[in-house]
Amino acid sequence: MADKTNFTKDEWTLLLESPMIAGMAITAAEPSGLWGLLKESFAGGAALTEAASSAGTNALVKSVVTDFASSEGRSAARDGLKAKFVNSNPAEMKGKCIDELRQVSALLAAKAPGDAAEFKNWLRQISKSTAEAASEGGGLFSAGVKVSDAEKATLGEISNALGT
Template sequence: MALKEKFSTDDWTAVLQAPMLVGLAVTAADPGGLIGAVQESAAVASSVQQAEAGTIGAEIAEAYKTSEGRHAATDGVKPLVKGKKPAEISDAAIARVGEIVGMFDRTAPESASEFRTFLMDIATRVAEAAKEGGFLGFGGEPVSEPESKALDALRAKFQPQA
């Protein structure tokens, strides 16, 4: 049985949104301009595409291959950004992904650790995708302090609930 079958349609849609939300949480924590945003978005896409067969990441990647799956993922993210400043977007994305992880825990506890690891790997790759604070690719730091704080906030949300 595919893991997707354990979830209601709405809950599966939320699972599809989670990779984009962790990427958004890190990107919005320290917006680095157009090039940085493209590099960080590419990090989300490549992380999902490179998911190992038989994992939750692979199921999400398979869903993203359809327009229905892509729309389900992006349509739920849009309301989180509308009319908000970057820091507010980051906070909203972190809160929402925390809710999704909690729902995942209740629905598929046997795969929850794998899901958390998958999402944290994406967030880390996004944070490392573009140097922050440099000029034309020179200087800067691999992970800025605001990105580090976003990663810490995500780790806190990913702690299993007792």
């Protein structure tokens, strides 16, 4: 089972960022206003909390969640994300997120093949939960759709990037 010691500092930071990147790709695919953004952000946070408390979660996921719970881990992830996405518009952000998830997939295949499938499925689930968190395209008297076409397409891109 892989843990933090199997990765360089930069590789570990990428793994720390990856749950947020999985959610950000969906949010950037179809920005849905402040309320939608909040719902989608909470969905990603809930996935981290669930992984921390789930007995079936693999060791690498738990290691990332545990490190993210520390102020040092959160700072590394926050600073890394800030550097990667500063001044990006939503389309650029989505593209960068997909590229980052490809890097995560390659990193896991190289350094944690035994943990890769479950970790990538976890990231895929975060993106799916984010997509389902807020309705898209609704108006004052209509609820819109649970997952928009843009979000569905992005879920496909995420799956391809992760190889799931």
